[in-house]
Amino acid sequence: MTASLAQLHRCSVAVDLGEARTRMYVKNQGVVVNQPTVAAVNIRTGALIAVGDHAEVMDGRTPDHIRVVRPVSGGTVVDIDMAQRLLRNLVDDKLRKAWRRRPTMRAAICLPYGSEPLAQRAAVETLNGIGARRVEMVDTLVAAAVGCDLPVEQPEATMIVVCGAGTTQIAVLSLGSIVAAETVPVGGNAIDHAVVQHLRLHHKLMLPGQSVRPLHLMLSGDGDLVAGPTEVHGRDVVSGLARSVMVETEPVRRAIASPLTGILDGIGSVLRRCPPDLVADLGERGIMLAGGSALIPGLQSMIRQATTMPVHIAERPDTCAVLGLGDMIEGKVEPLHLDPMAT
Numbered sequence: 372m373t374a375s376l377a378q379l380h381r382c383s384v385a386v387d388l389g390e391a392r393t394r395m396y397v398k399n400q401g402v403v404v405n406q407p408t409v410a411a412v413n414i415r416t417g418a419l420i421a422v423g424d425h426a427e428v429m430d431g432r433t434p435d436h437i438r439v440v441r442p443v444s445g446g447t448v449v450d451i452d453m454a455q456r457l458l459r460n461l462v463d464d465k466l467r468k469a470w471r472r473r474p475t476m477r478a479a480i481c482l483p484y485g486s487e488p489l490a491q492r493a494a495v496e497t498l499n500g501i502g503a504r505r506v507e508m509v510d511t512l513v514a515a516a517v518g519c520d521l522p523v524e525q526p527e528a529t530m531i532v533v534c535g536a537g538t539t540q541i542a543v544l545s546l547g548s549i550v551a552a553e554t555v556p557v558g559g560n561a562i563d564h565a566v567v568q569h570l571r572l573h574h575k576l577m578l579p580g581q582s583v584r585p586l587h588l589m590l591s592g593d594g595d596l597v598a599g600p601t602e603v604h605g606r607d608v609v610s611g612l613a614r615s616v617m618v619e620t621e622p623v624r625r626a627i628a629s630p631l632t633g634i635l636d637g638i639g640s641v642l643r644r645c646p647p648d649l650v651a652d653l654g655e656r657g658i659m660l661a662g663g664s665a666l667i668p669g670l671q672s673m674i675r676q677a678t679t680m681p682v683h684i685a686e687r688p689d690t691c692a693v694l695g696l697g698d699m700i701e702g703k704v705e706p707l708h709l710d711p712m713a714t
């Protein structure tokens with residue numbers, strides 16, 4: 372799926388349309404959009420009420436006639452019309468008009484590894500809606516590896532694990548291409564679900580979706596450090612009344628460990644399909660974690676223990692895919708020049 376560097380250099384915008392967040396990089400400007408992929412719609416009139424951050428805070432707090440929708444699921448655009456309206460509203464008016472006037476506006480988009488042709492078509496149509504006449508597609512894994520400054524184009528192995536909201540993509544890359552890869556249906560959403568279930572089961576508390584993030588922050592930090600108990604507010608499962616409980620760090624860490632094992636299985640499966648020379652390279656270089664969920668507490672140490680390889684978290688894990696794609700459209704990525712006469 373990965374387009375050539377020459378084709379990408381002709382693009383003026385790079386897009387990462389994720390299940391949780393949408394990021395957009397404009398040539399010579401940098402990242403201009405980094406907002407939740409969420410829209411709030413009035414279902415009586417069809418009018419768009421809010422997009423991005425404003426729509427996300429409405430989630431779970433709307434009257435019957437307002438619905439909060441997420442047009443991307445599992446890395447695939449499931450509602451093209453809504454995704455187009457969302458993008459149009461996230462982009463600055465001036466920029467949008469400039470794109471519409473240009474008859475040759477090209478855009479690049481990163482898509483999950485192994486995307487079906489229908490998913491690719493949906494992504495292309497979505498970008499056509501913001502004025503793109505031609506759309507180039509790049510594997511998210513390649514874009515993220517470039518964004519993490521990994522030497523993807525060199526004849527040596529690099530391993531990247533992109534933990535998103537709905538899925539985790541794992542790949543070993545060499546010479547600018549994917550050698551072995553796998554997508555597992557475990558991401559930040561599955562972890563949030565495990566936390567919500569834990570509180571429901573052990574504290575009889577229903578946690579609003581928006582309160583999961585503070586719990587993540589409480590658990591973040593060094594995997595060996597045990598933070599003190601944290602107060603969490605929710606609704607009592609039996610009485611339905613508002614209640615707060617003190618939640619200990621360790622039991623929550625144990626609750627999220629079980630979905631995380633799916634990621635370990637995926638890493639094992641990719642390594643088993645790799646030639647031994649490349650696996651040997653990885654022993655030194657290690658594994659790079661990217662994607663917003665790379666910050667899930669305990670994930671780094673869990674992978675380190677299971678693989679006995681060094682595991683690094685990207686400097687900016689959440690934006691590295693769009694930054695990598697941005698580097699490609701800016702022409703900052705050099706193809707590997709092989710010199711057959713070199714000694």
Ligand SMILES: Nc1ncnc2c1ncn2[C@@H]1O[C@H](COP(=O)(O)OP(=O)(O)OP(=O)(O)O)[C@@H](O)[C@H]1O
Nearest residue numbers: 389390391392535536537538559662663664666667
């Ligand atoms: N500090 C954090 N600790 C734990 N999880 C986090 C943190 N920050 C973000 N996340 C999680 O990261 C996920 C979003 O990551 P990202 O923005 O990479 O997803 P996406 O690209 O939209 O999703 P996908 O790749 O599945 O389409 C969310 O599930 C969010 O809960």
